[in-house]
Amino acid sequence: MRVLFYDTTLRDGTQGEGVYFSVQDKLRIVRKLDLLGIDYIEGGWPGANPKDWEFYQEAAKLRLNHAKLAAFGSTRRANHRPEDDKTLNDLLATKTPVVTIFGKSWDLHAQEVLRVSLAENLQIIEDSVRYLHSNQREVVYDAEHFFDGYKSNPDYALETLRAAIRGGASTVVLCDTNGGTMPLEVVEILKTVQTQVPVQLGVHFHNDSGTAVASSIMAVQTGAVHVQGTFNGYGERCGNANLSSIIPTLILKLGYDAGVKENLTQLTEVSRYISELANLHHDERQPYVGGSAFAHKAGTHVDAILKNPLSLEHIRSEQVGNKRRFLLSDQAGRSTILSKVREIVPNTKKDDPHVLALTNHLKQLENSGYQFEAADASFDLLIKKAFGLFEKAFTLEGFRLIVEKRGDQPVLAEATIKVGVGDEQEITAAEGDGPVNALDSAIRKALLRFYPEIADVGLVDYKVRVLDEDRGTASKVRVLIESSDGTNSWGTVGVSENIIEASWEALVDSIEYGILLKKAQRDNHSAKPKRSSNEN
């Protein structure tokens, strides 16, 4: 059996407290979800805010491999013809192949919230769907509050679905909008709906009862073929059904087929990538994709695992790209490290003492808060350093940053820097929008005379994450920097209690890596950058 996954991280997910994506973040996530094999990606509600407009304009230029992009909105307003309705026309203007609209299934809601008659509500649903469908769109109809509506007035709730089908909806999605429906109720109601309404059924659950994942899975087992949810379960209140849990359960444990099936080993990485872009702590206790999901603490359990892994792991961690960890005797990823090393120093042996030294060093760094998932250039430099293949491009003699504010005047930031390259020295200064920007400008200015090739290198992304937040302003911060020369891009990392020190570390790695890259390109036209600018 095949199941379709419909991701709404970028729309319903952003209703979650603290969840925010820039237009660029959204575009990156679309590319990532497409490569993973997600079937539908809902990007936003055009017209609700200018950011979503900009997103759809940019998204129209993407060439997606597999996914269909969907725009989300509501049925038309009462007393408007569909052709004159702004929401529906905005949806068409996005030019997405799929349009998803929600309408009322609950008789009380139609009357109290929309303030229309029950007959009128059916008409609104039917002609809204028909207008979109007649404009060659695949229409997904989200039946808002379906389960509550069904419990209040089953016949009417079913009528609203039939209206959407008459209008031409290809999929009708039963939504549990307030998250209160119990899983066994879901199964019962879905069984009835299936006998009454001949259409492809989908489901959309919220997690207010802690049962959204179970309800989604049980709905598929009962016959639904389209599942809406979000990565990491982002969403309003307690969140939406977590696709990072639903996808592997359906594929690995229940034998369903899906577009993501071939790429399931990327699941953990995609989930972490989305946490990073949302700038939220990754939920490490999440099933399948959390850092603790295959972490074993109890001594007896570690013994049992070594005797028979399946005794305490319901699936193999590699199947979702995650890793088993023993918390007391950490045997962390020596083979992973080895495979990275071999990209730079081919034919390195597993017992090479440099590998052991690097492994220990990495463990120390990770314990102090470093993360190399988004900082492959820093990791590259670490390997080169461990194997004695690294030569410093410059030394820092020192820098001084002055940040000053007088009364209501804006803050001024100014950096002075002194560097040495070979026997020569250079001292210079620069101003900036903030201290890190001033420092970045000053260091590039100082080095330009020695390395003119870095003229086209610049920062494209700068992220700050507070690690031990409970220590207030004295907490440790991790800075991630993404740099680009217009063709290649690379990530670097720095960690310190001082945000300037952490930024400096990441800046230095970024420039060192940029210089090495340019040198490799000059020396050898076949030099391979670590990542393309598309972050594929």
Next chain:
Amino acid sequence: MRVLFYDTTLRDGTQGEGVYFSVQDKLRIVRKLDLLGIDYIEGGWPGANPKDWEFYQEAAKLRLNHAKLAAFGSTRRANHRPEDDKTLNDLLATKTPVVTIFGKSWDLHAQEVLRVSLAENLQIIEDSVRYLHSNQREVVYDAEHFFDGYKSNPDYALETLRAAIRGGASTVVLCDTNGGTMPLEVVEILKTVQTQVPVQLGVHFHNDSGTAVASSIMAVQTGAVHVQGTFNGYGERCGNANLSSIIPTLILKLGYDAGVKENLTQLTEVSRYISELANLHHDERQPYVGGSAFAHKAGTHVDAILKNPLSLEHIRSEQVGNKRRFLLSDQAGRSTILSKVREIVPNTKKDDPHVLALTNHLKQLENSGYQFEAADASFDLLIKKAFGLFEKAFTLEGFRLIVEKRGDQPVLAEATIKVGVGDEQEITAAEGDGPVNALDSAIRKALLRFYPEIADVGLVDYKVRVLDEDRGTASKVRVLIESSDGTNSWGTVGVSENIIEASWEALVDSIEYGILLKKAQRDNHSAKPKRSSNEN
């Protein structure tokens, strides 16, 4: 129908990554859970470590109102008489009224892990239980890996339960130890067990498939009367079934009776209390007890809630001691703002020109990157400013920050600040781990003479988010600060291209709010802070 809740936060919960309780913490939690009305509290595994011994010695002195304390351990070792078995005798030595032991249900496990014959395993279970029972203990038998064992060899798995019953177990608990059993399987297997084994049945689920809460609820609906779980879902790997979700669902939504029923309004507080003692971030997205569980962001949703709360809340937040919150965001409407204004200026009319001005001002701020979701104190000050109710506590004459690095030495940060209060001025300086920490120390130091009451105010959380990341280090940042005086806590926000300016803005709001709060507390004992430290 009555259901019994068995809490294992203090035993299985501590298998979770990062979960640690001192003996004192454990005793406090026992008292708290007892007052809440939990039926059984499992405190640890005596003999497994000295801390658990100490705990049971101290716990024996507690006078509990309702709960029965349980000690946890395993069946006896092979080739030992029960009377000579250290584990069983340790359990008796705790003098708890209840003893819980686990044994093997899975034929393979008995043979591979215990290395005993299948018949011998039955004997071990039976005489271990009998020994404890004959010493006047209520014995709970945890059937480890029951569901996997049942799927592998149903007859033998049932035999192990019968062995425990013959020994005198009062409750037999079906455990899904690796968390892989699907909810519908749970229901099927439980139905069969019920017809075969005449005893009070319990369940114990792990969350590796994200379905532990659903499985627990469905098991009770199928006939189980004893539910094991942990608060906040702490536990090994992805955690145990979350009692903070299961309890209100069974009582409020499915009509079950339980010892906690009368005290359900304490649920959120107890859950937060346990997070505090575990020194872990409270999972704010948790059903029922999370800070986001009743938080509404979308403007359309806020309207709907005001028209009919049940449209987007499956229960009333007060029922579990939680609170509804309207999040101020780019998606929030005017009615959200008005409801916030009325908390400070009661009886404000919807068409009050101040409200319109405030709404417009907020939109501008939000467009420039401000977010007030986690910054209610900044929002408070904005309202007071809009209504002319705000008086500045101090003026900034200026500050200068110097951040310096020499060679490989660590970065030094030093702040000089000059403030005015009334006709007086104060200039002072402070060092810090980083620029913001130095600035924070300096401003507090400068103001202490004028406002000694802020001596106990400090930052407890500091978050930085880069807004338009594609501009590299020149991008805009949003700083969120959480401050506390030990009793109350409040959030403030600042936005700028300069991280120092943004931090300064949030710092100033934090201090202004702290001073106002202290003043209100002095002036009026009934002053209501926006949030208590319990964040109810």
